[in-house]
Amino acid sequence: MRRVLCETLVEHAGDAGLVFLTGDLGFMALEPLRDVLGERFINAGVAEQNMISVAAGLAMSGLSPWVYSIAPFIYARAFEQIRNDVCMHDLPVKFVGNGGGYGYGVMGATHHALEDYGVILTLENMHVLVPAFASDVSTMTRRLLGFPHPVYLRLGRCEKPKDLVLPDYAPWRRLLSGGGCVMVIVGPLAGPIIGALGNLEERVRPNVWVLTELPLENSTVPDEFVQDLQQSGHLFVVEEHVSQGGVGQMLPHYLLTRGISFRKFSHKCALGYVSSLYGSQVFHRKECGLDPAGIISELEV
């Protein structure tokens, strides 16, 4: 996903307002962007608080800054700078957090982003994008170039099954139909799970929707999704994010306050460090039951 972001920004390097700041990261990834942007590519050093306030100052000057780092070094390290300097002024700063969820795997807990969109969505004017597939990144990046508000872009790894044909990009996309529950998967976790659910018998096979934009109020929940839910009565949210502040909390609130009810709710989410041991992203997902087998075991198979 990072490569696609870089390629798309390189294509738009001619946009005079585009400025890219990195917190001293991007080796063997961002060099093409650095080379085309010249003085508008700024390595701000290992100083994220300053980098984000600088980005706010650039945005106040009428520029369109992108800020890049490993996800927690942005939303956790410099939260107050995001809150005061960017969001209170509603400035068009694009925050790119690489390694959503357990993306940095065995690099360890300090590099994981398990509470990012929950935390950052508490801020006024903030928007969040969680691309599920590499192709989403180019669509989103183009859209963000002229976007007038703060945005957090949570990058992960594209895990799209080879034979999966994606519908046109939308914040809500139905990737699988069936007679089972209505499953909402946030971001790239949809890839490995969808690949395993397709072979289930129709009776238990979920209607799988992938969700990529937050807060929910910013996009219209499709009528088809509501119809699926009314037919099934079972809502199942899957996300690589802790329960607090996650879509598992947002979505029921969103639906219930609009009079859309359901009889059963399931939620699989990040559980931190279950065994206190560390490993790959796949290892951590499995410990949380976010792997395909863990998800299937929750279904009424």
Place this chain on the structure above:
Amino acid sequence: MEAVSEIIRKAKARLLKMHYESGVGHIGGNLSALDLLVYLHHHVLNENDVFVLSKGHSVGALYITLWSLGKLRDEDLRRFHGEGTKLSGHPAPNWLPEIRCATGSLGHGLPLSAGLALGKNLKSEPGRIFCLMSDGEWNEGSNWEAVIFAVQNRLERLTFIVDCNELQGFGTTKEVADLEPLIEKFRSFKLHVEEIDGHSIEEIAEAFSKDVPGPRAVIAHTVKGHGVSFMENKLESHYLPVSAEQYEQALEEINGS
């Protein structure tokens, strides 16, 4: 043209009135910064320049300065700290062109100013950035990050002024986190640095008459509560409002000085 000293005298009296009527404190830091604020706004800043008040708790002095320029009215000042006001105790965002940044949490103004200065460079726009800071806020690491960044990126049009009144939230700067000699620390970062008396109009005028390429630090030695004997160098003047008797005495001292 009215002399700066007379503008400052009127501004101090109006500042005291505003604080007395609203019953709020933060007077000491306002009085230490007021001479600098008035001089900068009346004689230094032009239409291309940007001013950032990093020590947001001295916004009272900024409101009064803007009043002295006719940008705020008496009617506005009467709403200071009131219900349903824009004149909150620290600068609010998005309402007045002269107040670009909502500040109050310390350690934000200088990095924001660095971004504004970089923006002018990248856009090849004219103008300078002036940022007024407190001395206590140099406890914040983000300011040191900003100094490193400003020097590295040669932000020549950035000037920050440190209002060194030597008192911070719960003690003197020496007691809490002694950063002296601050001038040597700044020099070691390769900033252009100078020291002035922050209440001497001559020294302020001299410092800001020079076209010195930055990033530049002006250490302004000031007195918290300047001009009011019972407030000068008193930590209480950071927090406490004035009584009717104190208000009368303060006015006498300011008008008599």
